[in-house]
Amino acid sequence: MTRExxxxxxxxxxxxxxxxxxEIRRLLRVKARYYFAGGKPGVLPLDVLPKLLVELGVDxxxxxxxGDRRTVIExxxxxxxxxxxxxxxxxxxxxxxxxxxxxxxxxxxxxDVIVTTGSQQAIFAxxxxxxxxxxxxxxxxxxxLGFVNTAAKFRSxxxxxxxxxxxxxxxxxxxxxxxxxxxxxxxxELIYVVxxxxxxxxxxxxxxxxxxIYEIAAAEGALIVEDAAYRxxxxxxxxxxxxxxxxxxxxxxxxxRTTSKExxxxxxxxxxxxxxxxxxxxxxKGYLDLCTPTLMxxxxxxxxxxxxxxxxxxxxxxxxxxxxxxxxxxxEYFPPGHRTEPTGGFFIWWSSDDREFDxxxxxxxxxxxxxxxxxxxxxxxxxxxxxxxxxxxxxxxLRPRKHGMRLGYxxxxxxxxxxxVRILGQKLRERESGG
Ligand SMILES: Cc1ncc(COP(=O)(O)O)c(C=O)c1O
Numbered sequence: 001m002t003r004e005x006x007x008x009x010x011x012x013x014x015x016x017x018x019x020x021x022x023e024i025r026r027l028l029r030v031k032a033r034y035y036f037a038g039g040k041p042g043v044l045p046l047d048v049l050p051k052l053l054v055e056l057g058v059d060x061x062x063x064x065x066x067g068d069r070r071t072v073i074e075x076x077x078x079x080x081x082x083x084x085x086x087x088x089x090x091x092x093x094x095x096x097x098x099x100x101x102x103x104x105x106x107x108x109x110x111x112d113v114i115v116t117t118g119s120q121q122a123i124f125a126x127x128x129x130x131x132x133x134x135x136x137x138x139x140x141x142x143x144x145l146g147f148v149n150t151a152a153k154f155r156s157x158x159x160x161x162x163x164x165x166x167x168x169x170x171x172x173x174x175x176x177x178x179x180x181x182x183x184x185x186x187x188x189e190l191i192y193v194v195x196x197x198x199x200x201x202x203x204x205x206x207x208x209x210x211x212x213i214y215e216i217a218a219a220e221g222a223l224i225v226e227d228a229a230y231r232x233x234x235x236x237x238x239x240x241x242x243x244x245x246x247x248x249x250x251x252x253x254x255x256x257r258t259t260s261k262e263x264x265x266x267x268x269x270x271x272x273x274x275x276x277x278x279x280x281x282x283x284x285k286g287y288l289d290l291c292t293p294t295l296m297x298x299x300x301x302x303x304x305x306x307x308x309x310x311x312x313x314x315x316x317x318x319x320x321x322x323x324x325x326x327x328x329x330x331x332e333y334f335p336p337g338h339r340t341e342p343t344g345g346f347f348i349w350w351s352s353d354d355r356e357f358d359x360x361x362x363x364x365x366x367x368x369x370x371x372x373x374x375x376x377x378x379x380x381x382x383x384x385x386x387x388x389x390x391x392x393x394x395x396x397x398l399r400p401r402k403h404g405m406r407l408g409y410x411x412x413x414x415x416x417x418x419x420x421v422r423i424l425g426q427k428l429r430e431r432e433s434g435g
Contacts, residue, residue: 018153022145023376024145027373034372036373036374036424041264045311048307076295077294079294082115084301091304096257096272097109102244102255104272113272115297119227119256123150123225125288126225130280131156133155136156136184136187137157138190139168142163144198166204170213170216172390187221188222190224191223196240197230199346202342210240214247217253218252223254225254225256233346235343236320244272254271254273255273261345268297319346323348325409326407330348333425336353338350359404363405372424375406381398407421
């Protein structure tokens with residue numbers, strides 16, 4: 001029987017046709033000398049990481065030598081779906097309570113903290129737990145593609161509002177709520193926001209706006225998903241409290257953090273969310289992966305306990321240098337356009353003054369063949385949804401803007417960044433002058 005003759009009784013789910021492959025995943029496969037595409041951490045505590053592995057191995061040997069095989073068997077076993085208590089206790093007291101000012105009960109509050117396999121898993125599980133087809137979500141445009149495409153997978157209706165140098169504009173969020181209720185027949189359920197050095201724009205939301213967004217959500221009865229992936233990579237300006245710190249009764253804000261950017265890609269995310277949401281998320285996680293690898297959780301626990309404080313200062317400082325190198329080269333070599341000025345995080349967003357510029361086409365035709373990769377701006381729009389248009393005060397069908405790009409400075413050394421941006425800038429200028 002040839003393949004064509006085989007009986008076929010299956011059909012792919014609708015979402016597989018609606019949602020594209022992640023542009024970042026695709027670009028991870030591209031070999032570019034100057035890689036400004038994915039949010040890959042390039043500053044890792046290299047002197048500590050091998051040490052942690054050795055220490056852990058020695059500990060296990062000692063258990064075995066003492067005849068305590070049972071403990072070692074437990075260490076290499078399934079753990080609780082919501083994460084091992086030892087790690088959750090350290091995260092609750094040190095990272096979420098002490099550093100972020102989140103009101104967590106000092107004795108029992110660790111139970112509110114859950115561990116997920118990356119914060120991406122938390123995003124997936126939250127959306128799966130809360131969203132039915134047609135439910136309405138508000139976020140900025142452009143927005144983190146790992147959120148908007150997952151939200152599209154669940155067939156939500158995503159209303160995007162414009163963002164400025166300070167992130168989501170509260171006034172537009174309020175108007176988008178009013179219009180969605182009237183025109184889409186449903187009040188939005190969720191607001192998704194990355195207040196500390198947003199991905200992809202790099203902007204940070206001031207305290208006043210954090211409060212306003214919180215108040216809108218509270219008045220509207222909506223939840224906020226506060227994605228704090230870049231929380232510790234803040235190298236300019238003051239450290240602002242998260243929106244979650246305002247949520248004293250833990251009923252309005254789902255707060256997501258991750259080890260991926262602040263330590264290494266262990267695939268460990270950690271979050272605090274209202275108990276009823278948490279219950280559903282953990283239930284779902286039980287079907288997604290049963291548990292996050294326990295070995296990784298134990299490494300992460302030791303890291304935060306013993307090494308985080310001293311290393312994060314160095315890590316932050318190094319990212320600052322990388323950001324400065326990118327800014328300097330962009331200012332020197334890029335054609336007319338606008339770039340954001342990050343206070344931290346991994347990314348700068350640039351948009352060309354030439355509205356006809358198609359960053360996607362340019363990436364394939366010119367940038368990649370010249371050894372430079374970035375993520376084209378259109379990747380940060382969901383495949384379908386709505387735009388709130390302030391000038392019209394109306395919702396229109398979403399159309400991705402093509403003249404922007406996200407440049408990540410996290411992965412390469414400052415001199416490589418400078419060189420890669422120089423090459424990209426010159427190519428962009430050649431295009432402007434018709435070359
Ligand atoms: C804003 C944001 N949220 C979530 C994630 C996913 O992080 P994790 O590695 O913890 O899954 C990323 C990764 O790039 C991100 O930039």
